[in-house]
Amino acid sequence: MMCYKDMTFCPFYADCAEQVHCDRPLTPEVRIQADMWWGEAGAPIAVYMEKPDCWVQEVLLNKESGK
Numbered sequence: 131m132m133c134y135k136d137m138t139f140c141p142f143y144a145d146c147a148e149q150v151h152c153d154r155p156l157t158p159e160v161r162i163q164a165d166m167w168w169g170e171a172g173a174p175i176a177v178y179m180e181k182p183d184c185w186v187q188e189v190l191l192n193k194e195s196g197k
Contacts, residue, residue, distance in 0.1 A: 134167060134175045139160060142181045146186055146187075147187065149188075156177055
């Protein structure tokens with residue numbers, strides 16, 4: 131099956147510490163571009179089913195501690 135840009139996109143980019151450097155984020159813009167490429171039926175987009183090895187947990191600051 132042919133998929134958009136013949137690559138796998140990452141739906142886990144939003145909570146990844148490396149999202150700024152990611153070249154495969156499945157952003158809303160990617161979905162729009164894929165639909166424009168394919169048509170109204172919805173483009174086939176290959177996505178990771180699990181977090182890839184490059185995914186890194188984003189560290190959230192604890193607001194209660196005042197940091």
